Amino acid sequence: MKEIYKKSNILTDAITHYCPGCGHGIIHNLVCEVVEELGIMEKTIAIAPVGCAVLAYDYWKFDTTEAAHGRPLAVATGIKRARPELIVFTYQGDGDLAAIGTAETVHAANRGENVTVIFVNNGVYGMTGGQMAPTTLLSQKTATCINGRNAKRDGYPLKVSEMLAVLDGVCYIERTSVHNPGAVIKTKKAIKKAFQNQIEKKGFSMVEVISQCPTYWGLSPVEAVEKIEKDIIKKVPLGVIKDV
Amino acid sequence: MSDKDKKVLITGNEVIAEAAIRAGCRFYAGYPITPQNELTAYMSRHMPEAGGVFIQAESELAAISMVFGAACVGERALTSSSSPGISLKQEGISYLAGCRLPAVIVNMSRGGPGLGNIAPGQADYFQSTRGGGHGDYRTIVLAPNCGQEFFDLTRLAFDLADEYRMPVLILGDGVLGQMAEPVKLKPGIKYEPAHQKKEWALTGNKTGKPKIIRSLYLGQGVLEKHNLELKKLYDKIEQEDVRSESFYVDDSEVVLVAFGISSRICKKVMQEARKEGVKVGMIRPITLWPYPYEIISRAAAKKVKFLVVEMNMGQMIEDVKLAVGGKAEVHFYGRTGGEMPQEKDIMEKIKQVIK
Numbered sequence: 001m002k003e004i005y006k007k008s009n010i011l012t013d014a015i016t017h018y019c020p021g022c023g024h025g026i027i028h029n030l031v032c033e034v035v036e037e038l039g040i041m042e043k044t045i046a047i048a049p050v051g052c053a054v055l056a057y058d059y060w061k062f063d064t065t066e067a068a069h070g071r072p073l074a075v076a077t078g079i080k081r082a083r084p085e086l087i088v089f090t091y092q093g094d095g096d097l098a099a100i101g102t103a104e105t106v107h108a109a110n111r112g113e114n115v116t117v118i119f120v121n122n123g124v125y126g127m128t129g130g131q132m133a134p135t136t137l138l139s140q141k142t143a144t145c146i147n148g149r150n151a152k153r154d155g156y157p158l159k160v161s162e163m164l165a166v167l168d169g170v171c172y173i174e175r176t177s178v179h180n181p182g183a184v185i186k187t188k189k190a191i192k193k194a195f196q197n198q199i200e201k202k203g204f205s206m207v208e209v210i211s212q213c214p215t216y217w218g219l220s221p222v223e224a225v226e227k228i229e230k231d232i233i234k235k236v237p238l239g240v241i242k243d244v
Numbered sequence: 245m246s247d248k249d250k251k252v253l254i255t256g257n258e259v260i261a262e263a264a265i266r267a268g269c270r271f272y273a274g275y276p277i278t279p280q281n282e283l284t285a286y287m288s289r290h291m292p293e294a295g296g297v298f299i300q301a302e303s304e305l306a307a308i309s310m311v312f313g314a315a316c317v318g319e320r321a322l323t324s325s326s327s328p329g330i331s332l333k334q335e336g337i338s339y340l341a342g343c344r345l346p347a348v349i350v351n352m353s354r355g356g357p358g359l360g361n362i363a364p365g366q367a368d369y370f371q372s373t374r375g376g377g378h379g380d381y382r383t384i385v386l387a388p389n390c391g392q393e394f395f396d397l398t399r400l401a402f403d404l405a406d407e408y409r410m411p412v413l414i415l416g417d418g419v420l421g422q423m424a425e426p427v428k429l430k431p432g433i434k435y436e437p438a439h440q441k442k443e444w445a446l447t448g449n450k451t452g453k454p455k456i457i458r459s460l461y462l463g464q465g466v467l468e469k470h471n472l473e474l475k476k477l478y479d480k481i482e483q484e485d486v487r488s489e490s491f492y493v494d495d496s497e498v499v500l501v502a503f504g505i506s507s508r509i510c511k512k513v514m515q516e517a518r519k520e521g522v523k524v525g526m527i528r529p530i531t532l533w534p535y536p537y538e539i540i541s542r543a544a545a546k547k548v549k550f551l552v553v554e555m556n557m558g559q560m561i562e563d564v565k566l567a568v569g570g571k572a573e574v575h576f577y578g579r580t581g582g583e584m585p586q587e588k589d590i591m592e593k594i595k596q597v598i599k
Contacts, residue, residue, distance in 0.1 A: 043448035045317070057456045063446040065316045065457035068339050071309035074301070078313020078321070079446070081297040082271050086317070086448060104309070107302035 008032035010041060014058050019126075021221025023211030024052060026178045027120055028059055030188045031091070034195055035062070044087040045079055047072045051093035052126040070101025073108035076115045087198055089116040094135040095125045098160040102134075105164070109204045112169030116194045117206035119161075122213040123232075130216030134158040137235055142216065157236075161208045165242040171203035173241040177210040179228035183238075210236060251426035256394045256416055257282035257324075259427050260350055261290065263398035264322045266432030269348070270296030271321040273310035275303060277329045278362045279418035280352035284324065294435075304329040308336030308349070315345040316457050318445030320402050324350035326418070327368050328359060330376075337411050338377030341474070342459025344444075346405035348398070349383075350414045352421035355582030363582025364418035366504060369559035372415050373533040380471050382478045384412040384485065385532040387503040391425030397530075399430075404485065408477055409444075415532060417555070419505045419584070481534055488536035489528045492518070493543045496525030498594050501540065501564050502553040503529050506585060510553050513590045524594060532560070540567035549573045549597050553590055556580055573597070 010032035018024045035044050046062035048054060050069035057064035067075040072090035080088045097105050097119050108115070124142050125131040131144040135157050139148035149157070161173050172194060176187040187209055194205035210232060212224040219227060254262070261283050264272070272291050274284040284300070291298040297314070301307035307323045314321035325333060330351045340347050353368045355361040372385045384404050386397045394416065401412040446455055461467035491514060493499055502510040507528040517524040527543065529536050544550070550572060552561040557580050565574050577593040579585050 041448070042450045045446050045448060054460060057454070057458065061449055061452070061454045063449045063455045065313075065446060066339075066343070066460060067312070068309065068335055071305065071312075071336075074306040074309030075313035075316070077299065077306075078271070078273070078310035078315075079317050080313075081299065081310075082314040082319040082321075083317045103302050104306050107306065 008036055010036055010061050012059055012061060016059055017055060018052070019215040021212060021214040021224055022052070023122065023178045023209070024120065026184060027118065027187070027209055027211065028056065030184070030191050031089070031118060032060055034188060034192045037192070038195055038199065040087045040195070040199070043085065044089070047075050047088070047090040049090070049092045049096045051096050053091055053093065053120065054127065056091055070096055070099070071104055072096065073101065073104045073113070073115070073117070077108055077111070077113050080113060080115050084114070087116070087195065089118060089195070091118045092120065093126070094119070094121045094123065094133045098134040098158050105160070106167070109164045109206075110167045110169045112171070112203040114198055114201055114203055116198050117204070118191065119206055119208045120211050121208055122211045124213055124216045126213050126216055134160070137232065141218070161206065161241050164206065169204055170206070170242055172197050172205040172243050173208070174243070175208040175210065175236065175238050175241060177228055177233060177238055179210070179212060179225040210238070249428065251428050253424050254391060254427050255282050255422055255424045256391055257352065257421045258286045259391050259394045260324070260398050260414065261286035262429060263395045264348070264402070265290060265294045265296070266429070267320065267399040267402045268433050268435050269320040269322050269402060270294065270435065271311065271314035271319045272296070273299040273301045273307040273323050275301050275307050275325065275329060277326045279354060279364070279421050280324050280326045280350065282422065283350065283352075304332035305335060308333040311347050312336055312340055312345060315340065315347045316446050318440075318442040320406070322348045322350070324352070326351065327353045327356050327365065330368065330371070334377035337383060338375070338379050338381065339459055340411040341375070341381035341383065342379060343457050344409040345411070345457065346409050347411050348401045348405055348414065349411060350416065352416045352418060354418050361582045362418060364420070364505060364555065364584065365582050366417060366506060366555035367559070367580065368415065369532065369554070369556060372413055373535070373563070381474060382533055383410065384408070384481060384534070385415055386412065387415045387530060387532050389420070389504050389507045389528065391427040394420070395427050395429065408481060410477070415504065417505050485531060486534045486536050486538070487530035488539055489530060490526070490539060492523070492525035493527060493539075493548070494546070495523060496548050497523040498525070498551055498597055499543055499548045500524060500526040500551050500553055501529070501560070502526065503532060503560065506553050506555055509585055509587060510590065513587050513594070516587070517591060517594060522594065522598070535563045535567075537563070537567040540564055541569065544568040544572040547572060549575065551575045551577060551594060551597055553585055554578045555584065
């Protein structure tokens, strides 16, 4: 039988700790496939976040460093400036990139650091028990807003991709999702472009991937992807936000 | 005078920057704060000339994390700040220690707590010598007391950081940082990209076996094992890398113990006192961690009295008491809030101690 689909060679055989229906596994695989296809594995450095993907280095074979919570883009800046010939990417969640690391994110983007950012947005702090994140939608229930996010008390969902897009240092931002096969293909295309931009020294490129978190959305895996289709992407539209 | 012996007049802040470049440091990230701004400004001009990287970061958190990144790929990297900024850098220093990454951090300390003031202080002794951030770790702490020593110990700081794969702190203060002194600038090392000699540095996975830099160890007993490896390293440093300077310890009634700028003042007091026939000696720790417990302990056995002089409310005195172990009197004279001890006041205190 002809093998028509397999996981990337860059992924390890480790069994992941991700919950059933989580989007991280798909996104890890897409990043690995893209790096493999571009032939840049031998010069790629990954920066693993604090959050659900904290153990990403167990699941992929990139040379990888951890970073303190919120600091991946400062660490990426250090690596890329010291060794511009390397391909550097950060893999970050919404709490990491858009709350505790807001300053690092904004300033790396504004400096136009020539790095690639994979921003996985599931609207909650998954690792710590599903607390409200900067990107939690209004009325969405979490462990720290059990009656739903209330704008008066909690403020509004942070439109971080739109915020970054206005900065002159940013070259490319696209929002995608991985809730169905078509969306996965589009996400892979976006990730590839974000790496290609770095190879071509175009500057700061980020893909925001809306990802499902069945566990802390209180839904089954199927219900979680349906929620993305019927609800989330109506409020947080997918597509290219900036491409120069 | 031959060219070889020529000295230049240069501030402590600037001489550290120059020494770092000559020691092969090719990465600096910093954030403005008084009284260390001359170091950042010097780097902004001279690091690019040396082909290195200068970044003015958006915060101290970012600056130390940028240094962390450069260290990951094997670069000799430096950041500098002053007390409130060093508090912010503690996050990154703890990560550097946990991840076994070399880097050099300069603290030109000022008066605290809080925003304090911009006058010289030694109130960061506890923070510097007890790890400083969260977790079970140490940093080597070098405490120069003049421009020449800033130059020499900066080079040493990078060598020790690389040798032990750990962060090394240089602790100065506002006076030492901003005072210009004559310094002999020794030639630099031939710059070779440091990562080529560091087999652990990230290069991209070329062998199939990925290199991972981490401080996270979740399994039962795994972190303890990692921490005990660090302990072994720290034990070795305590055996091999203690540095101090002593004067007249074998012929003294009172031994002053002081570091950094306080030791400059104490040395003058000691010389004046001896002219008057008062037998005063001095021990000056050059490494604040590892601390020169043994030399103090040996002096204590000779029944001298100790007078610890610091620019704080009494921090290093705890280490002196540990070394003395109740075998001798330990007295204290200190000024706090960015004030300097005066020679006459130290002399007065010596006379009280002798009585």
